[in-house]
Amino acid sequence: MSLAKVTEKWERWVSLLDISNFPLEHVFSFRFWAFVAGVILAAFFGWKVAAVLAVWLGMWWINTSLAASGRGSFVVPALFGLTLLGLWQLVVMLFGVPAVILPPPSAIAARFATEIPTLWVDFVQTIIKGALSGYLMGCGAAVAVAVLIDRSPFLQRGLLPVGNFVAALPIIGVAPILVMWFGFDWQSKAAVVVIMVFFPVLVNTVAGLADTTMMQRDLMKTYSASYWQALIKLRLPAAMPFIFNGLKIATTLALIGAIVAEFFGSPIKGMGFRISTEVGRLGLDMVWAEITVAALTGSAFYGLVGLIEKRVTFWHPSQRG
Amino acid sequence: MxxxxxxxxxxxxxxxxxxxxxxxxxxxxxxxxxxxxxxxxxxxxxxxxxxxxxxxxxPAPHQVAAELWKTTVGKKITSKRSLVFHGWITFSATMVGFGIGTTAGILLAIGIVYNRAMDMSVMPWAIASQTIPILAIAPMIIVVLNSMGVQGLLPKAVISAYLSFFPVVVGMVKGLRAPDMMQLDLMRTYNASGAAMFWKLRLPSSMPYLFASLKVGVAASLVGTIVAELPSGAVRGLGARLLSGSYYGQTIQIWSALLAAAALAGMLVGIVGIVERMTLKRMGMAQ
Missing domain, CATH: 1.10.287 (Helix Hairpins)
Structure with a gap:
């Protein structure tokens, strides 16, 4: 082959691939490398990998173009979630992953549908009785204590560092002790939840009550407002963004506390009990069904508190945007 | 003072x-x-x-203190009854998990900041996953990894990595986006390349955010390790001490394990705090 022919061929390839116009940022793009990796992997591992990659790249491409068009702020994450579920199903089916390691989403959905009565019993036991009652008591107590120590700078200076420290501790470790004290039923789970949510809410409330400016406090003084009037009309409302921050952190902690406390002993119902026993029986589809319930509940709980926050702190800059 | x-x-x-x-x-x-x-x-x-x-x-405080003294100083650290030994098991798994989680979190955050599609599709899930009681799946991960032949430190590290992962992602995304328009424009007037923009502006200005989320992350990964030690039938680690104490009604043992875990958590958060102060001071960011 003559040199001219080679050059000509090369030129044709270049024009075909359009390398000369290839935008450099594509080299850094995820899609480009995913494509390269996909071709290499598919060449080595055959059509199964290629099928999985094709689905992934296809969905990724749709998502990228949707994101680039600037629309679909809701569609893009939803599509991403669906892609993950689809890939999960595909991988489990194509590669024959045993159900004791990873059941496919379809099996989980089927189990979920048939076990709704059991799931409901567990939900009531763990979420309503354990987590929710503990959450209400713990948050109520924390706000009350914060208001009480608010009048004493001495107590604040002492309690805040201690509270901050305790908030970082693995408090979940008190679960076995509380199960011993309050028995196996929901009371012990509620107690664990109370302790877990108490400190984050306390620390946030105390910080919030301190978040008024000199100007605002002086204004209350010129109105000759009493301590309680100033507290209720100025400082508590001003503290609300902080309090809700604590309340939102506490929602997840409450669920974790209630579920993990059941690993240390529980009656024969409850989400934590079901998870630990079904893991022992290798009924992983049931475990995943419980996890689905926990995830949905956690998001709904968080969303609910966020909604209340929006109503209560409508005046705050972060809510007005 | x-x-x-x-x-x-x-x-x-x-x-x-x-x-x-x-x-x-x-x-x-x-x-x-x-x-x-x-x-x-x-x-x-x-x-x-x-x-x-x-x-x-x-148990009264002095009983717990005596038990703590006996099991830390009074025993050889290789002994199965030594809290130092159990604490070390938990500590090493926490550190491995924390390292994996932090590295992955930072990488994902960089991806999210530089790729719009990733931002729009991954970020809502990263935030939503904060509201999910992830710890509930700990026993399942342990058992599944066990059945695949992965044992010992790694399953615990996986859970603790998972827990420290999301705080780092969320904090780091915030941090990498912290430079305002002015600063980005200044970099552009210098004709800075994308890489220079990252190394000289975005990464340095994300440091305060990174350390804030590292503190949360290290505490979370310790909790993850301890919970991961519960269901695996593990015989070593602070979580296993808690569980065996609760089986046999050894309240003093539970309390001493609990205090040891608290001390470990305090130490880890303290170390991150010290590194934070040193780093920010050298970067001229400390108040």
Whole structure:
């Protein structure tokens, strides 16, 4: 082959691939490398990998173009979630992953549908009785204590560092002790939840009550407002963004506390009990069904508190945007 | 130092309440025993007995302190009864998990900041996953990894990595986006390349955010390791000490394991805090 022919061929390839116009940022793009990796992997591992990659790249491409068009702020994450579920199903089916390691989403959905009565019993036991009652008591107590120590700078200076420290501790470790004290039923789970949510809410409330400016406090003084009037009309409302921050952190902690406390002993119902026993029986589809319930509940709980926050702190800059 | 006196007062109050609680909660057992023996006990005898029970409902602080001393200093650190040994097991798994979680979190954050599609599709899920009680799946991950032949440190590290992952992602995304328009424009007037923009502006200005989320992450990954030690039938680690203590009613053992875990958490957060202060000082960011 003559040199001219080679050059000509090369030129044709270049024009075909359009390398000369290839935008450099594509080299850094995820899609480009995913494509390269996909071709290499598919060449080595055959059509199964290629099928999985094709689905992934296809969905990724749709998502990228949707994101680039600037629309679909809701569609893009939803599509991403669906892609993950689809890939999960595909991988489990194509590669024959045993159900004791990873059941496919379809099996989980089927189990979920048939076990709704059991799931409901567990939900009531763990979420309503354990987590929710503990959450209400713990948050109520924390706000009350914060208001009480608010009048004493001495107590604040002492309690805040201690509270901050305790908030970082693995408090979940008190679960076995509380199960011993309050028995196996929901009371012990509620107690664990109370302790877990108490400190984050306390620390946030105390910080919030301190978040008024000199100007605002002086204004209350010129109105000759009493301590309680100033507290209720100025400082508590001003503290609300902080309090809700604590309340939102506490929602997840409450669920974790209630579920993990059941690993240390529980009656024969409850989400934590079901998870630990079904893991022992290798009924992983049931475990995943419980996890689905926990995830949905956690998001709904968080969303609910966020909604209340929006109503209560409508005046705050972060809510007005 | 101004706060030292109030803090000590609060700690003292906690110890006093603890002692009072120990007397109240343990006295039922004391009274029961006395009734069976047909003896009438005076108040001081009841108090003395509640301080020195074998399996108290609430062990008195000095009992826990004695147990802690015995199991840390009094035992060889290779002994299975040494809390240092168990603490080391937990610590090493936490560190491996924390390292994996932090690295992955930072990488994902960079991807999210530089890729719009990733931002729109991954970020909502990263935030939503914060509201999900992830710890509930810990036992499943342990069992599944076990059935695949992965044992020992790694399954625990996976859970602790998972827990420290999301705080780092969320904090780091915030941090990498912290430079404002002015600063980005200045970099552009210097004709800075994308890489220079990252190394000289975005990464340095994300440091305060990174450390804030590292503190959360390290505490979370310790919790993850401890919970991961519960269901695996693990015989080593602080979580295993908690579980075996709860099986056999060894309350003093539970409390000492709990305090050891608290000390470990305090130490980890403290170390991150020190590194934070040193780094930010050298970067001229400390107040």
């Amino acid at each position: 101004r706060n030292l006196f109030p803090i000590l007062t609060v700690l003292l109050a906690i110890v006093v309440i603890w002692y009072a609680g120990a007397v109240v909660m343990n006295s039922t057992w004391t009274q029961d025993q006395a009734e069976r023996a047909g003896v009438e006990l005076s108040f001081s005898e009841v108090v003395a007995d509640t301080m020195a029970q074998d399996r108290p409902k609430l």
